[in-house]
Amino acid sequence: MTLTENRIITFTTERKHADLDSVKEKITTFLTKNNVHSDLVSTVELSLYEAIINIIDHEPKKYILKPINTTCMINNGCITIELVYEGNKFDMTKVKLPDIVAHFKKGKKRGLGIYFIRTLMDKVEYSYSDGMNKLTLIKKT
Amino acid sequence: MAVFQYSSSKHGKVTLINVGGSLDSETAPRFDEKLRNEINKGALRLVCNMSKLDYIASAGLGVLIGVNDTLNKKGGELKISSMNEKIKKIFKLLGFINLFKIYNSDDEAIDSF
Numbered sequence: 001m002t003l004t005e006n007r008i009i010t011f012t013t014e015r016k017h018a019d020l021d022s023v024k025e026k027i028t029t030f031l032t033k034n035n036v037h038s039d040l041v042s043t044v045e046l047s048l049y050e051a052i053i054n055i056i057d058h059e060p061k062k063y064i065l066k067p068i069n070t071t072c073m074i075n076n077g078c079i080t081i082e083l084v085y086e087g088n089k090f091d092m093t094k095v096k097l098p099d100i101v102a103h104f105k106k107g108k109k110r111g112l113g114i115y116f117i118r119t120l121m122d123k124v125e126y127s128y129s130d131g132m133n134k135l136t137l138i139k140k141t
Numbered sequence: 142m143a144v145f146q147y148s149s150s151k152h153g154k155v156t157l158i159n160v161g162g163s164l165d166s167e168t169a170p171r172f173d174e175k176l177r178n179e180i181n182k183g184a185l186r187l188v189c190n191m192s193k194l195d196y197i198a199s200a201g202l203g204v205l206i207g208v209n210d211t212l213n214k215k216g217g218e219l220k221i222s223s224m225n226e227k228i229k230k231i232f233k234l235l236g237f238i239n240l241f242k243i244y245n246s247d248d249e250a251i252d253s254f
Contacts, residue, residue, distance in 0.1 A: 020166075042231060049165070053199075053200075100236075100237070115235075120234055120235070
């Protein structure tokens with residue numbers, strides 16, 4: 001399949017929670033217009049949301065004004081989302097997934113985002129170069 | 142801004158919570174506070190009706206697990222009723238479906254206590 005214009009979307013997000021509704025709307029509209037099944041739309045939308053929340057909440061404040069560049073494409077039977085953002089190196093693919101019940105019994109109220117992303121997506125890739133993180137989320141259609 | 146709806150009512154010893162809209166990083170702290178208020182007022186048996194819940198992120202699930210854990214320690218429990226298909230699929234995919242007792246209706250959930 002050749003990538004055509006309507007099968008790729010790129011947008012920039014500010015690092016604030018208030019921008020997240022707009023992100024969800026953009027990705028949902030894009031995937032729905034491309035006839036992606038609603039179940040897949042939900043899982044991809046949620047994974048993207050968790051990835052961006054993770055960046056907003058855990059990257060140092062000095063990067064607060066730096067945008068998060070998001071590209072979503074549908075190609076070769078996959079939905080691929082690339083998040084490129086400046087910040088500290090953090091490879092979520094190397095994080096040991098928590099026992100979710102034990103996690104909350106320890107009194108932790110957050111920290112399940114990575115579990116969500118890695119469970120809901122088929123593949124997660126990460127690279128870091130020149131201060132830029134690149135997180136790639138892949139889901140088979 | 143994410144939509145969040147909450148109401149509660151008493152049914153004997155059971156407190157029925159109706160939650161709607163979105164449970165995400167923005168609304169989850171408010172949901173947590175409201176549930177903790179119910180517990181502080183003495184509620185030990187909670188049923189959470191999710192029929193009008195459109196969206197649940199990790200922060201929202203964290204609240205449910207944390208509150209259920211608090212209730213368990215006090216001899217109580219949080220049960221879920223009327224979960225819609227969208228949320229149910231997410232629960233299944235994440236392996237959370239067995240973390241809570243889930244019922245088709247409020248009556249069924251309330252009667253189970």
